[in-house]
Amino acid sequence: MLDQVHLPPLAQDFLAYLSLEKRYSPHTVQSYSLDLSQFFQYIQEQYGGIALDSVKAAHVQSWLALGLEGRKKAEDAHKRAQPPASAVTIRRKMSALKSFFKYALRKGAVKQSPMARVTGPKLPGRLPVFVDEHVMEKVETNQAGDDIPLFSDDFAGATRRMILRLLYHAGIRRAELTGLRDGSIDFSNGQMKVLGKGNKERIIPLGTAVLKELREYIAWRDAEFPGYAGGALLLTAHGKPVQAWDVYRTVRKALAQVTTLKKRSPHVLRHTFATHLMNNGADINAVKELLGHASLASTQVYTHNTIEKLRRVHEQAHPRG
Incomplete structure (x- = not known):
């Protein structure tokens, strides 16, 4: 269960903006909320919480790497082991963070987006369908x-x-x-x-x-x-x-x-x-x-x-x- 207190006020404003102004579907807004909550909870747990304008590409990359590797029981005994996230899921999480930091940049909360230097996994290519x-x-x-x-x-x-x-x-x-x-x-x-x-x-x-x-x-x-x-x-x-x-x-x-x-x-x-x-x-x-x-x-x-x-x-x- 995610601790929603780790979602900063600006992130809550961003979600309201997606819902009320951009007219995103409730499902999409919920997905963004989940991804942002996971990210900021990770920042709190791993780094003791840092200011939004101090978030660097390395912080994001380490969070994405955790998702790719999955959470091992040996690393955190009181949390259930999780399988690695798919490349599609990781790319979706990156998209949520890119949109949020773009919003933060527009609001003057950050001077530059850390996502500019973040690279994600390649999506698996689908083979063309052909007739025998x-x-x-x-x-x-x-x-x-x-x-x-x-x-x-x-x-x-x-x-x-x-x-x-x-x-x-x-x-x-x-x-x-x-x-x-x-x-x-x-x-x-x-x-x-x-x-x-x-x-x-x-x-x-x-x-x-x-x-x-x-x-x-x-x-x-x-x-x-x-x-x-x-x-x-x-x-x-x-x-x-x-x-x-x-x-x-x-x-x-x-x-x-x-x-x-x-x-x-x-x-x-x-x-x-x-x-x-x-x-x-x-x-x-x-x-x-x-x-x-x-x-x-x-x-x-x-x-x-x-x-x-x-x-x-x-x-x-x-x-x-």
Whole structure:
């Protein structure tokens, strides 16, 4: 049980400010109150209490370190042992202190915030969700299972199929897909020009099969809408340019028929494109260029998926795995 007397008046004012002026939820205010109470109680117990403007980064770091290590029984016999706090919890506590000291700085209670020199633990990175190759084969062959086609054989079905094909074969973003024009496709050189983030253009090679389907799709589109004067590459059944929400709905519906993945967004196909390339030996720098990443750090996350695949193979195949 926390001793609330260790919460200084300014901290109480800060909590009232969050509740009454900032309109933070009661749950958020309670979390801030808990974190601040824990911190000031620690300062009282470990340092006998010090003035607010005397709190240094070292004091905060020692408190955070205690949370990361957990409280051991041997250190304090009359207190129950506590497991180490997660990196997410530590980062939340840091956020509470940063906000409080920013408030204290504005009120003139401190000359500088000790949080400027405090570093916290890195949050564990989440691996990108991707679709297995054997599942994507169903998409490629238009098979939802039991001889049921994934896409209808009309123009609307052809558009939906082309959406999936381009997202998977080119690894482009949803906005990049809806931004494609007839002029984006260079059939003679077998490549596609994409306008990415920051209006940066990049060239993506396309396979023979996809180029063939694109030719057939454009011919069908022009026959379906004779007066179409160009513009967007992909059109709906009503002759309107495909929008972002069309892409999302199409991908979600298609993937729901072939996979049990909970996440089924267009970006999953971008992750799938990159992961499959890496799993099949592609150079990471080449994948970086294909994805249009500004730095290699953004692409390196896909190496973890490759390592996970190798680990599974090792566990399944090694006699001592």
